[in-house]
Amino acid sequence: MSIWEYANPVKFMRTSGAILPWVVAGAAVCTVTGLVWGFLTPDDFRQGSTVKIVFLHVPAAMMAINIWVMMLVASLIWLIRRHHVSALAAKAAAPIGAVMTLIGLITGAVWGQPMWGTWWEWDPRLTSFLILFLFYIGYIALWSAIEDPDSAADLTAVLCLVGSVFALLSRYAVFFWNQGLHQGASLSVQSGERMSAVYRYPLYLTMLGFGLLFLSLLLIRTRTEIRRRRLAALQAREMRA
Numbered sequence: 578m579s580i581w582e583y584a585n586p587v588k589f590m591r592t593s594g595a596i597l598p599w600v601v602a603g604a605a606v607c608t609v610t611g612l613v614w615g616f617l618t619p620d621d622f623r624q625g626s627t628v629k630i631v632f633l634h635v636p637a638a639m640m641a642i643n644i645w646v647m648m649l650v651a652s653l654i655w656l657i658r659r660h661h662v663s664a665l666a667a668k669a670a671a672p673i674g675a676v677m678t679l680i681g682l683i684t685g686a687v688w689g690q691p692m693w694g695t696w697w698e699w700d701p702r703l704t705s706f707l708i709l710f711l712f713y714i715g716y717i718a719l720w721s722a723i724e725d726p727d728s729a730a731d732l733t734a735v736l737c738l739v740g741s742v743f744a745l746l747s748r749y750a751v752f753f754w755n756q757g758l759h760q761g762a763s764l765s766v767q768s769g770e771r772m773s774a775v776y777r778y779p780l781y782l783t784m785l786g787f788g789l790l791f792l793s794l795l796l797i798r799t800r801t802e803i804r805r806r807r808l809a810a811l812q813a814r815e816m817r818a
Contacts, residue, residue, distance in 0.1 A: 584660035586803050593796045601793045608786030614779035630688040632780055636787035638681035638706070644674035644791060645709065645737070645744040648716075652734035662799070664730035665806065667737065668720055669798035673791055675713035682710060705743050712740035726806065 582588050615632035651667035654660055685703070686696045697703070716736055723729035 581658075581660070584654075584658070584662050586662055586807075589662050590800060590803060593800055597793065597796050600789055600796065604786055604789035604793045606786075607782055608790055611779050611781075611783030611786050615776070615783060618775050618779060627688055627691050628776065630684050631776065632783050634681060634684035634688060635780060636784045637677045637684065639784060640787050640791055641674055641678035641681050641706070641709065642744050643788075644670050644677060645713070645740060648674070648737050649741045649744075652730075652737040655730055656734050661730075661806070662803070664726075664734070665802040666795065666799045667733070668730075669802050670791075670795055671713055671716050671720070673794050673798070675710065675717065677787075677791075678706065678710040678713055681706065709740065709743045712736070712743060716740070 612632055616629050618629065620626045620628065648667040648670050651663040651670070654663040655667070685706075689698070690696050716733055719733050719736060720729050723732060
């Protein structure tokens, strides 16, 4: 079985319809359990109860960057192989990524105010994340501004390629810049820098939940986009008739 079989809208609709209920159930269980577990953890000895924002901030920020990477891959597939499902999946993912980025910005500001004494700082990491949010908005607006879906897919794919620079900066800014107020990576393989297990395990579960939540919303929105495309094709056929 080839993965390219799922570029067929009929195959995609059949398969996604079968797995969607399971993905939604997994997302609900992992997200709710992880958040409840996380917010029931004890206060940190330095950050107090503010540390619990990490259970929203880190998964949202992680998904904001990874969703753009997913859009990049889908856009490249469209440009190279011209599979419409990949273009529609990228289009469907953009609003989800924009919301995740906004959650990351808001929760970061809520955390930063008591920790840094300011809601915002033009830190290189924060700035690149804000620019990523603007690229999400521009991507969505560009899809809406162009009537021909293939032309819209082409132009938004190019925009996605450009915006990937800021997605990578947001992901690896911790390694590029040591200056600034933003702390280092919340999760590290270095034993001396690792988050305490009392916070780490519920965070892992919440991250899994956010990943499944994205997959659920992506499947739902992509299925909707396919139905819209079919409806538009039927309407155009009726008008010609």
